[in-house]
Amino acid sequence: MTDQLSAVFGALADPTRRAILARLRAGDANVAELAAPFAMSQPAVSRHLKVLEAAGLITRSRRATARLSHLEANPLRDATAWLAGYREYWEESHDRLDELLARLQDTHPEEDEEPT
Amino acid sequence: MTDQLSAVFGALADPTRRAILARLRAGDANVAELAAPFAMSQPAVSRHLKVLEAAGLITRSRRATARLSHLEANPLRDATAWLAGYREYWEESHDRLDELLARLQDTHPEEDEEPT
DNA sequence: CCCTTCTAGAACGAAATGGTTATAGATGAC
């Protein structure tokens, strides 16, 4: 987890953290609000936020005693850019092949096989 | 790492595994070929391949004693689809808003304020 | 000030991760 991309993908590898990001699309929120949906202690959520912050996926500010988390989606753009390098490997081939196979199945239903 | 998306993002969180995927764009390869670029033992690479396979990012076949790894990019499409849910948070807003603010500052430098 | 509110840190434990070396297993050649 040395580079930025690894940190971003690593942050996204956790369902709780993805849910937190999803929540933040609705607007900034404090730790208590972010922790509410989860059967998890507050310190656990605080550490998830620390991971997201380290990956550059959120920034934080204070409002009174609360600390607001704010979504920073730019690293997600970087991740998307990386994934774009693989577009051709699922765009051209499978979907068209699947369509082709679907049409073949319509006419010859027996030709489908499940190779273990 | 219970669900599929977590497995995919988790697999992508490692630079070695991303490099392996990059290599596989050039064509199928056996373990020895995949291990060559890295200062790492063969079993270590075998386990990285196991992680990639578990995430659905590669499939494997035999050719004589060798096992060929084949890139399966479909999970990357799923990951891209997830990331697409955040597009508006970096595409529409920042760049255009920043440009707008820059132009406003040029003509009315005082109207900019930082709330809190 | 003191007290309440909200969040972070410390200390701990279980499990996962990423590497090692040594060895076993599968496959094809002879």
Added chain:
DNA sequence: GTCATCTATAACCATTTCGTTCTAGAAGGG
């Protein structure tokens, strides 16, 4: 069958990760 080749597994270790509970710290309100 025997041997060579290629890869996986086993056993081990260090580190990281993810959760816990308890406590400390920061910021305002009365």
